[in-house]
Amino acid sequence: MTSFNDSPSDPLGGPGAAPDDELLPGTRRALLHRIATAQAEGRTPSFVAAVQREGRTVWNGARSCVEGHDPDADTQYRIGSLTKTFTAVLVLRLRDEGVLDLDDPVEKYLPGTGVGDVTVFQLLGHSAGLAAESPAPWWERTPGAVRPELADVLGDRPKTQPTGRGHHYSNPGYTLLGALVEAVRGASWAEVLRQEILEPLGMHRTSTQPVPPHAGGWAVHPWADVMLTEPAEDLGLMAPAGQLWSTTADLLRFAAFLAAGDEKVLGAESVREMRVPSASLPADDWDSAYGLGLQVVRRDGRTLVGHTGSLPGFLAALWVCVEEGVAAVALTNATSGPLVSAVAADLVRIVADAEPRIPAPWRPLPEIDPELLALTGPWYWGTYAYVLKVAADRDVELQPLRGTGRGARFRSRSDGTWTGLDGYYEGETLRVVRNSEGAVDHLDLGSFAFTREPYDPGAAVPGGVDPEGWRGLAI
Structure with a gap:
């Protein structure tokens, strides 16, 4: 049988790991139980996860169906649409440099696409009305060379929804954003990504192609305990929507960035902007939204930001709870089965509930005007x-x-x-x-x-204030 990792890896504790004793034993066992249940009930070849608290990795865990071959924090998995968040960061960098405006039409940078009236902002938040997928054949299982031009990605009917009316998830939309980055920077999306995000954040195990040790992708039969290998195609122009491979250690580095920003890549204010829902929502009645390259969800009374990802053979999820200072990553090498989004959210909940954040001491301001x-x-x-x-x-x-x-x-x-x-x-x-x-x-x-007073008669209140003032019942 083909192994699940291209090469055996060391026990858990790869780059970015910290001693497990930073969490209480009961918390660590609850985390292990959650991913063990996900691997067993989800019937997946392997499952790896990690948790970060206050910017430090405090727990790594893994389960595999091959004894002695558990993945670790340095094992690459394909992360699918988590790639979109990286692409969005590149676009926000261009905005912060003054190279573009988010309200610019895409036609300004990519003429002749046929969807030039949609804006950069709409592409980032999936409100441009573009189709969810590229035309046939199934792009995730087809070599990228099949679509050598943007016209091949967009097809004859690139829009399926009215522009700007609401959220409609679009993979081709992020292909356009990747092409925009290339057009402005004059270099490939992959090279710009490496220079402007991966290297500054120390994400040396994140790449567009798999680098050992990495997991292989599998499909598990829905009605029998048997498996089938999945192809791992180079997505070509679709790469900005889902090409990347990464590890739990690297993704927690990215999680720390999404929580606080990093001036080497993108400042805190711009990262905060990414976390704000970009489409109109009911005032207080929502549990899922989309910011600028980030999913925003409400779970267990908490707001989580991050992204999920899937490609044939792989599922991925990264969630950050900024208020609690906790982040979690969950990765698996199966086309379907484990609900990785729910698992990653549960890992955040387990830590936040069992060991809530201890507030910083109150301190007076250094000075006051x-x-x-x-x-x-x-x-x-x-x-x-x-x-x-x-x-x-x-x-x-x-x-x-x-x-x-x-x-x-x-x-x-x-x-x-x-x-x-x-x-x-x-x-x-x-x-x-x-x-x-x-x-x-x-x-x-x-x-x-x-x-200073309700309808203060001495203040310049628009419309004026009745000179007779306040009165009782007798009028």
Whole structure:
């Protein structure tokens, strides 16, 4: 029988591994039980997983049907559509350099595609309306040379949905993004990826072609315990949508980047932007969305960001919970069977529930501007009560005193104003409005006046305030 790894590997503990005793014994056993169950019930040749906490690998685990040949943190598996997140990072780098704008039409960089009106942003978030797949034959099991041109990838009917109306996952869309990177950089997508992401992040075991030790891809018969080898084709132009091979150790390095950013690759603010759902969603009723090259899901009361991947013979999942500081990777070499997305999410849950994040100690700010301190406390939008708090670096937070309301965090700007970072006021400007004597009159937020008293008669409230003031029942 063909072996599942091209060469035997050492026991668990490859690059990026840390001693298991950083987790409690009960936690480690629960993690092992979860992947052992996935391997057994999912009937897969091998299953490898790893967990990261606060940027450090704290657990590696693996199961295999061949005794003594368990994979380890250095064993490559194909990661399928996880590749898309790497492609998205390359595009965001171009945006941050000022080379392109996310609202640019793709025609500006790739003329003659027939879908030139769709924007870079729409391609990143799968809202361009492009077809989910390339025309026949089945591209994942066909050599990339079959589609030598973008026209062959897009086909005669590249759009199946209205552009910009909603999310519709598209593999050809990420082929276009890869071609865009090549057109702007003047080098192959694979070379740009290596130079701008893999090398700076130390991901030396991530590659476009398998490098031993690596797993072989298998199909397991749905009704019998027998297997069939799967081909591992070079995807050609489709590579930016799903070509990469990687390891749990390398993917946890990437997870740390997705949580905090890295100025060598992409800053924290741009990575945060990737994690924000890109298509409209019901206000509080969603459990799955898509950002810019990142899937966003809600599981067990937590928000996870990352991506899943599948190609014939392989399944992959990476999830990061930024709030808990926990990330998990799950990889297997079967076309179907184990629910790797659920397994990776469960690994995050097990660690976060059993050993919740210990908050950093409270510390006072190093210094405070008296004028900024004077802005803290209650403010009123009409009769709605809010409170303004000061954070680090002159940032502020404005939250309703009751209910959810339209609260937001605001980033300080050099001109003395603030920009909304989230919620209803994301991107809106908060500014202090002073009267003719220089005293604070009110806060202006997107034309709404926040005053120190409900409908303060001494403030410039739009529409004015009834001079007779507040009154009781007798009117």
